[in-house]
Amino acid sequence: MATKQTSTLAKPTLPPKVLAEMERLNEEAAPLQIWLRTRANVPQKTPWHFGAIEKPSYLSEVVGGNVDPPPTYKPSPYLWKWKKIEPYLYRVAEIAPLEFTDRQQFLLLNPGLGGALRVTNTIRCAVSIYKPGDKAVTHMHTPNASRTILSKSGGYTTVDGEKCLANRGDLILTPNGTWHGHGNDSENPIIWMDILDWPLLEMLDCISIENEDPNISINSPPPSIDFSKRHYSAGGITPRFAPIKRGVGQKNSPMMHYEGKTICQKLEELVSEEGSPYEGIQINFTNPINGKPVFTTLGYNAQLLRPGEKTLPCRQTASVLYCCIAGHGYTEIGGERYEWEENDIFIVPNHLWRTHVNLNNVENAILYGVTDAPLLQKIGHFRSQGKTPKGHLIELDW
Amino acid sequence: MATKQTSTLAKPTLPPKVLAEMERLNEEAAPLQIWLRTRANVPQKTPWHFGAIEKPSYLSEVVGGNVDPPPTYKPSPYLWKWKKIEPYLYRVAEIAPLEFTDRQQFLLLNPGLGGALRVTNTIRCAVSIYKPGDKAVTHMHTPNASRTILSKSGGYTTVDGEKCLANRGDLILTPNGTWHGHGNDSENPIIWMDILDWPLLEMLDCISIENEDPNISINSPPPSIDFSKRHYSAGGITPRFAPIKRGVGQKNSPMMHYEGKTICQKLEELVSEEGSPYEGIQINFTNPINGKPVFTTLGYNAQLLRPGEKTLPCRQTASVLYCCIAGHGYTEIGGERYEWEENDIFIVPNHLWRTHVNLNNVENAILYGVTDAPLLQKIGHFRSQGKTPKGHLIELDW
């Protein structure tokens, strides 16, 4: 019989009373498929550049006998209702001191994935809060990460020396191998959604995390504002002298900050185009140097559904995690209806047919999406199918 | 609490007495980290081209409460001793009728992976036997697969209409989306090692399997012998009219058969070159059309260690599964010695330092390797480190 391997979570260090209260809250929040963070992450590996002598890992007991292999978990469609989960964020902020848990946040659990801290087998999603005065230690890790800002404004993420001020609708990247930190020097708490390819890296046993020594801070240069904007914000224009990637990671984008107001403006400018019958007006966020997805593993996009618009059914071998940034509508996933409004988050697992509907006949709706399509494309397994208005099945090339 | 999802193994259909005997054998073989197959595979998905209406998958019970996320399994180094595991193959062949179990084979279990049918989180490895007269239904699936022939000769694999006659040391590919079958019309049983990227595809929930309707057999054209050899066997020469890939899979190699005698001959021809201090004389098997690894996910190679040769330590973020094709030596993995001789199979997990040593001072040793480096390279996480003769750490570009 196998014995469990070490978890990627540290042992709890919260004061006992706090821990007990957190556990009570977790019990209460369980039906909402979120987990209030009570424990810090544990890096699986020593950072590569240390050239450490890794020791083999062994189970304490030998496997064998009448094998009953571990089950295969598949993601379910699910929608996390913002109105129901948001209150827990404030509770966490109130009672769980940041220094014991890495973050004040809850993680989304896909009910199909057996309690794993993931929304698909490749994507982790958390929702975090930073109170005025909060400041997280500058750190670096191998998973790619991003922040999608849900609050109106306040707080920041520093990445590789660039200070990105957070405003609603912003997408801020902290790619693999970049030193980054978070904080809030405004007067209001800031809330954002963290998205990482953590589960994929975990499966590949390639997670390492490193915290900056706060006494040295060599990796926290005096913040440069608007580095991304000044260098990469004009389409088809790239500074010849600027970095084509930042940090020690490989194949990253050098553009860290995609501003919500620009995203919104581009969607509006394109609103009278025909767009795609399967996606409405959709824009991809790309590496400005080569047009590729911002991460090797995950692709980010935003889409606008016009008043009353209903997209045609399509499905992919990739999964998509959505967040409603504006509007009110529903997405039919595998025949079931998931109704969304502002800040609701939902997951469309791969292979399931889906259509989006904007239920508002006056206002546009805007969804942000994150997909593992870039990973599937690289390994030759990305496929996409749509149905024509007459119901015929066609292969799509994206 | 989570309830287990459906397994990727079918329910047992073996006659009760046979099943009981198999279970007894499995109990006996457990310490050897093999599992005698008693159940067929279950496809996770309907083949994509059917455009099926996939239904969402749900757990029977809701997850929640005091989350105890599923453990993270990491592969251990391990060596499967051929002399000890081979006898079980003959026992399986004897008692477990092919029609109930898909295959007569055992699968290798990495003791670190909690009983999962895999040697790393990306690679499955089985050892199969086909008796004279055996014939497996022609089928197709999304995982990439290969056969490395261990017996002297006999048997065949058909792939996309090409009949590849099996001889020791041959590598026969059946890429994603190719119709393929196996059989043995010789007078001796044939034994080979099956290697697949099954666990990766399983994690991505992209496994589909399709069996050919034997009454139609549209996908079993009259066998063409030596298609790969005639079209692709000359380096730097590619027929302009020939397929650049075969089957409906994407990004595959069109070359299906790499012959052991050619592999051996090339290694011998290069034996007096300096080679690599970390790998000796090593050759990669590539897609002849573009020089890329034969699969998008896995790379195959062979290496020759000269009499007494000892390689310098190196390590990668990728794992390598080895099979000793000739000779006698050992590999030190993470400080521990794994001694190998003919047909022994062993796994070097990622991040662990390793050196190879040929213990024979007269004869060459030959190892075949399979690595998930191509996957890691695509997502920007491949790294490789070596030590110089003086022990200095250097980054290697491969």
Add this chain to the structure above:
Amino acid sequence: MATKQTSTLAKPTLPPKVLAEMERLNEEAAPLQIWLRTRANVPQKTPWHFGAIEKPSYLSEVVGGNVDPPPTYKPSPYLWKWKKIEPYLYRVAEIAPLEFTDRQQFLLLNPGLGGALRVTNTIRCAVSIYKPGDKAVTHMHTPNASRTILSKSGGYTTVDGEKCLANRGDLILTPNGTWHGHGNDSENPIIWMDILDWPLLEMLDCISIENEDPNISINSPPPSIDFSKRHYSAGGITPRFAPIKRGVGQKNSPMMHYEGKTICQKLEELVSEEGSPYEGIQINFTNPINGKPVFTTLGYNAQLLRPGEKTLPCRQTASVLYCCIAGHGYTEIGGERYEWEENDIFIVPNHLWRTHVNLNNVENAILYGVTDAPLLQKIGHFRSQGKTPKGHLIELDW
């Protein structure tokens, strides 16, 4: 003895008196290395899509005997002084009716190239004027072409249905295989610089030109304003539903209009960056879909030299044609000084060392450049060398 092949210029059709006056002007302007256009272009080939039966071309006399091969022409450095050449443009506009000559323009002649209509062996450059009310027939050709706007504003280029209104500093592309037209419905004449890879295509005998039948106008859709801007102007953001190229040409950029005010703004935003010691603050114009140069053959860029800035010497195997958009300075080319001010055009042939100097200590200078580096990179012959402040030679990777 060889007999000349047909020229790529048509026979003169100008009224005899006009032609005589134009010839007189050409005689006068000859020392300025410009040629006032008196004849239209002749396409070398029937457009490919007509599938014409091309006839072999023969010389009227056979070559042979004491071979004296045609000389090899190499481009010289040269500067066309705007103040001296501009007046001829108005003379041409006055006397040479547009309908006889294709265009009202003069072409720049490199004094090293034996009278060929080119500034290097790969680049043709003309300066054109369009008077109020002018309208050129919509046409299409295989060479790539661009317009760099020198007048303040007025006029337009339509390309593939997009109407690009011309303003100073704009770069408007009309790639290979796009239907395009020019005109001026403003009240002022418009002047721009035309740059084409005509000589390269001519050498490859791949020039075809096709004029639209004005009675049909299928290729002049109702003009869409700001198509490029709306679709591609935001860095790192690409509409998923939009074309990745336009026209029937291959490997083109879909972005046709790079606005001068945006270019200027980006240069200003980057002015306090360190920039490149060899180029100052330089931005490349790229295909927003893949980050590649806008044409397969030619690359476009703009650079800002800060007050008093002097760049370090460098040289390339590619040539660069410059136009001064703002400021006053000089470029030392192969040891000789070429002083420039607004609208001056100059050529730095390949292999010659050059440094740029902004002679103004208060104002920035801006140069636009066009280079055949993309062609040389594709065939493996691009190289770049610089000198360090101490005079050491180093290889540059761009």
Add this chain to the structure above:
Amino acid sequence: MATKQTSTLAKPTLPPKVLAEMERLNEEAAPLQIWLRTRANVPQKTPWHFGAIEKPSYLSEVVGGNVDPPPTYKPSPYLWKWKKIEPYLYRVAEIAPLEFTDRQQFLLLNPGLGGALRVTNTIRCAVSIYKPGDKAVTHMHTPNASRTILSKSGGYTTVDGEKCLANRGDLILTPNGTWHGHGNDSENPIIWMDILDWPLLEMLDCISIENEDPNISINSPPPSIDFSKRHYSAGGITPRFAPIKRGVGQKNSPMMHYEGKTICQKLEELVSEEGSPYEGIQINFTNPINGKPVFTTLGYNAQLLRPGEKTLPCRQTASVLYCCIAGHGYTEIGGERYEWEENDIFIVPNHLWRTHVNLNNVENAILYGVTDAPLLQKIGHFRSQGKTPKGHLIELDW
């Protein structure tokens, strides 16, 4: 008026009497469109790595006035009849001492190209002879070059330390930036066809040539036999430790020697395949590392026409130079018939329709081809058209 630039040929240095005799021979051979070499090449540029201070080149007189631009030369179809041109090779060998002329050879002149030493505007072709005992100085240049062996055997080319023994049908590459030499230590003269992308490099003014100092010979390592064969001759197998390119040139193939007997064998092995209706059984010679054409500019191939085979008409935007290696047939080019037999060389200019016919009803015919398609593909101008058996026009993707 323009004055001629310097030629790429040196001043004659042959002894006056020899020169006179050579000129007489050239007069005689002129109608055959060959030029017996009487002068050495002159490099246009100092080798790049010397970082030389290149001086601007100027014409002695200024261009201007009534511009009469240099004519545009276009290649004609032409066939050089081996039986008629071969005798001149022996005459050259007899009378023109190697030391004065670089080579004992004649160059092919395309009658459409005005006496330039080229068969198309991108390709130069010569036919050379090396007598027993001949040895050419080891040298290096920027143009890519190849040798196609026409004699039965004898002689060699060394390239980057590899000694390639020449046998009929061999293709030996000496890519841009490789040190190479030629010689003959056998007892028979050796004859081969030299093919270079010289005219293209000349047009780009990127030709440099460097001779090895024979007293140092650092670039003539002790010859390694069969380097190409041992490392790259097996399809889909690449040594991991071996160079991916050789020499200082960029983007070259590391495989230098394609043996005629292997080429012939592959063609024979594929003879019963359907092949291409436009090319019969055709194989491309590729870079074994990445499957690309062996040169960035030129592609090489061989094709077998079965007894009586007649290909369907096709045409390309690229030109092809053919040499008949075996058999007897004709090629119809632009409606005219060019009949070929062993060693005849002929050129099919771009855009002209052509069909190949094997006139022998018993024996196969073999043609070797060299095309500038790789250049045209890189810049987006490669196109290919064919006609169906019913005469319909179709676009071909190769």
